[in-house]
Amino acid sequence: MAGELSGGDLSRLRQLNALAVIKALQGGPSLTLTEVAKRTGLSRASTEDVVRELLDKGWVAEAGATAGGVGRPARRYRFRAEAGRVLGIDIGDHKIRAVVADLDGAVLHSARMPVTPEMGRVERLEAVDRAAAECLEGANLSGGDVWASGVGTTGLVDGAGRVMLSEALPEWTGVDLAAHVRRLAPGPVLVENDSKLAALAECWRGVARYAKDMVFLLAGLRTGAGLVIDGKLHRGFANASGEIGALPVLGWIRAQEHLSAASGEAGDVFAAARAGDKAAANAVRRYVKDLALGASALVLALDPQMVVVGGGFSRSADVLIEPLRRELDRWCIRTPEVRMSALGDEGVVLGAVRLALDDVEDRVLDGRSPLVSHL
Amino acid sequence: MAGELSGGDLSRLRQLNALAVIKALQGGPSLTLTEVAKRTGLSRASTEDVVRELLDKGWVAEAGATAGGVGRPARRYRFRAEAGRVLGIDIGDHKIRAVVADLDGAVLHSARMPVTPEMGRVERLEAVDRAAAECLEGANLSGGDVWASGVGTTGLVDGAGRVMLSEALPEWTGVDLAAHVRRLAPGPVLVENDSKLAALAECWRGVARYAKDMVFLLAGLRTGAGLVIDGKLHRGFANASGEIGALPVLGWIRAQEHLSAASGEAGDVFAAARAGDKAAANAVRRYVKDLALGASALVLALDPQMVVVGGGFSRSADVLIEPLRRELDRWCIRTPEVRMSALGDEGVVLGAVRLALDDVEDRVLDGRSPLVSHL
DNA sequence: AGAAATATCATGGAGAGCATCATTATTCGG
DNA sequence: CCGAATAATGATGCTCTCCATGATATTTCT
Structure with a gap:
């Protein structure tokens, strides 16, 4: 139960506050000092001090003032992403x-x-x-x-x-x-x-932006998983987390075979199933069953807030998501939200x-x- | 990806340093100011300040000086656990x-x-x-x-x-x-x-004291699991983590049945197996196989540093641990250290x-x- | 032009940490 | 028994960080 909440020096405090200011400025539009102060919880005076330091170091730049309001127009600052x-x-x-x-x-x-x-x-x-x-x-x-x-x-x-x-x-x-x-x-x-x-990306810019615990499923020619736990990517002791596919009874080894058996090109099976082809629909059903088995193991183990499905097959969300959700419902104590990745192959x-x-x-x-x- | 590394006030720094001093004093024997300073990384002067404050508040008490060394004898301080x-x-x-x-x-x-x-x-x-x-x-x-x-x-x-x-x-x-x-x-x-x-206890006072990622297996009349991830107890979104037993293919539902089928009292089976009873040994083997299946799912998912086995059956470590380790070896990419709980039913x-x-x-x-x- | 609103700038103070040095209480060697 | 060596304590003054407050500056509204 180490913890290692060091504490330490005064300069450490400044570092933390500087980082807080940067985070407030990052991504969003330019902000005035008062806005930054409100977001970071610092006083206006301190905020000014921190921002001046960041300005000197090149992390922050002044942005053009926006006209319109009453009163003295505030200087606006933005994160210098181009640095x-x-x-x-x-x-x-x-x-x-x-x-x-x-x-x-x-x-x-x-x-x-x-x-x-x-x-x-x-x-x-x-x-x-x-x-x-x-x-x-x-x-x-x-x-x-x-x-x-x-x-x-x-x-x-x-x-x-x-x-x-x-x-x-x-x-x-x-x-x-x-x-x-x-x-x-x-x-x-x-x-x-x-x-x-891919898991990390979903928590950053994808559909899991507000989830602290998330399971990412890579559904494609290979099947894999990535875990975000407590807002952080979970790597494991030897960087081998998420390798649930190695356990034969959980079905990920054979999952993809159902698809390739039904058709030469894996991608076509989903199209065929969508078009009403019985054999293809059956293959997809069996694939989802196997995918869900391993996914259920992860969900039961971690009880995440959300499951995100990505990988090549995530384009076929329409024939994948609902059945997957149903299968998860069958095994899980609490079925988490199931969503399709919006990031595609990026x-x-x-x-x-x-x-x-x-x-x-x-x-x-x-x-x-x-x-x-x-x- | 929130983070929420607030930073904040000066008093916050003092709080952190006070906690660091308490942690340094807790558990161990009484320490001198210089020793505390070395452990916390604070200067001697600041340490003195913090300790005086904790003394005032009642968190710390002065302990008897130990004679023997050369030089002016140092005052010793201890955590006031009796507070x-x-x-x-x-x-x-x-x-x-x-x-x-x-x-x-x-x-x-x-x-x-x-x-x-x-x-x-x-x-x-x-x-x-x-x-x-x-x-x-x-x-x-x-x-x-x-x-x-x-x-x-x-x-x-x-x-x-x-x-x-x-x-x-x-x-x-x-x-x-x-x-x-x-x-x-x-x-x-x-x-x-x-x-x-039980998982928490193992990381605190048990055999997993130095493990940041740990899987605890409750092996007894019921089978269950507890997870410590990154030094913290992992609860899950709805506090339902570790419930891998709900997945039938992972064997935890039927695991215990092998034992009760072999004998009226589950505890006896281990004794019989140890004594050379073939049927009992078989029952234990099947039990371990099932236990290991679910455990492998957890290990593959998380890649922990250590697996700790506790619960009622952990008394029978001699006939449990080695087979379990072998079974894990069969399924896992990297088999973690497997240890028996030393805390018993406490x-x-x-x-x-x-x-x-x-x-x-x-x-x-x-x-x-x-x-x-x-x- | 004056009032109102809002932002910036300047001053002073409090809290926290640190370095330095004088002081104090021991033990050790003669 | 006394002085040297050793190590802890105590006091002083400095810096850094944050904050509250009030003076000043710049704009819009009337």
Whole structure:
């Protein structure tokens, strides 16, 4: 029950309040000092002090005043999202996506490279290089401008950013992704499993924005899960959480087979089922049953507020969600809200951006951020 | 992704540092100011200030100096555990336990009442009253001296301290335990599911003291689980986490039946198996297989550092642990450390004490604790 | 132009933490 | 028994952070 609520120095207090001001300003429109003070709970005077400091350090900029009100017009301040850049990369079986985003997480430029599951390690890494390069070029940046990079990949990832085990891509096991990406962008590189990143993205910008406990289901050619517990991505002791698919009785291993047995192309089955094809409808039903079994195990274990379904099959929400909800109802003590991801196939790459931004924010607190040295 | 790292006032800093000093002093032996300063990271001067304040408020007392060293002998300070009392109650099917503990969690007096699963609600509540009364009397206290009470019970508990659903004790569903216990001790009453409390206790005083992520298995006439994630008890959105037993394919429903089928008294089966009885050994093997199935689901979902087995059957560690570990190995990607609870049937009541103490500590921070008004 | 409204700026004070140094109480060695 | 060494305590003054308050500035409304 460690806790480690350090407390400590006075400067620590300032750091916390500075972060609170940044959070208040981030994302939203520009605010006046009085507005910031109200949101952070600080006094106006202190707020002014903090904002001046952030202004000096380059985290905040003055925004144009808005006319209209009575009284002396207030200065408006905004988070200087353009102060830094982060890189997000999603390495999938069929495509590689890279995006450059600002400190608000707004995507400035993105690139996509088609790949195939059969591709070897070297070829795939080259595709990563091309996607990242194109993306940086498009945003008119060099690798050195990137403050942090987030990378999502299939398979288990270790703490140092190496791929420990990838079932879908055998050649992928053992790749040191962190080292590879660091060649492209020399800042910190955070590597994480793709399901986990998609979960993170849903809690950030997706449909789970207000959920503290959430289970994300990756429903696609592979089936996986990512967990957010108490507002934080849950990794586990060896970064192997959410791997419920390894348990045969929970059905995730065979889930997808029902679909491929019914038709050559998995995606077509949903269309056929929608059109009234009995065999396809049956296949979908069996798929959902198996998906729900593993999902129920997660829901019963964690009792989350929400289950979010993403992955390739989430496009077929109409034939998936309702049956899934019914199946969950069958097993669960309390069936949580079930929602379809709204992020489509951008989930993973957005999660990668979020991962990089989290790293940047940690360093705001410590004053170790790049900005300090730039000014 | 809220976060809510408020920051705030200067007094907040003092609160945090005061708590840090208390934590440093709690449990261990008396310390000198310099020792406290080293542990908290504060300067000696500030430590002195904080300690003086805590001395005034009654949280800390001076302890006798220890002779022997060279130089001016230092004053020693200790946490004044005797300043307050908490009550812990475990309401089980076969027994009710109540303990009174001091602020260190040291048990001052305990009482035990035998009950039966068949007992009605009223009778059981009367037994709770008797156990609590005997316990308070033995410690020479009245209910008003109790700063907070923790209560553990079978079944699901809602946020307000009512039993929502108890499968083992049908009559128990709907009891407002918080209200009932508040009649005995008018302070705050925290009610929680027994498996969760046992998990909490293991992380506090049991074998999982240094684990941040832990899965506790209640192995007994009932089978249940409690989860500690990131050092905190995980409750879930509706306090229904760990209920993996509701999923039939995971075997916890039928697990215990293997044992009762082999012998009238479940406890005997382990003894028989240990003695070499083939049928009993088989029954135990099947039991462990089923137990491990649900446990694997939890382990795969969460990837905890440790699995702790408690409950009535944990006395039979010799025939349980090794097979369980082997079964987990079969299903899990990374098998965590598996350990037997060392708390025996005290786990739940100790967890209840911890729950009450957590509540007290929260109030230390706010200055809302009883002590302030006493002095 | 004057009143009202609202924001910024300046001053002073309180709380918290820290560094420094003088003072005090021991033990140890001779 | 006395002085040196050792280590804790106590006092002083500084800085940092936050806050309350009131003076000043800039705008709109009448």
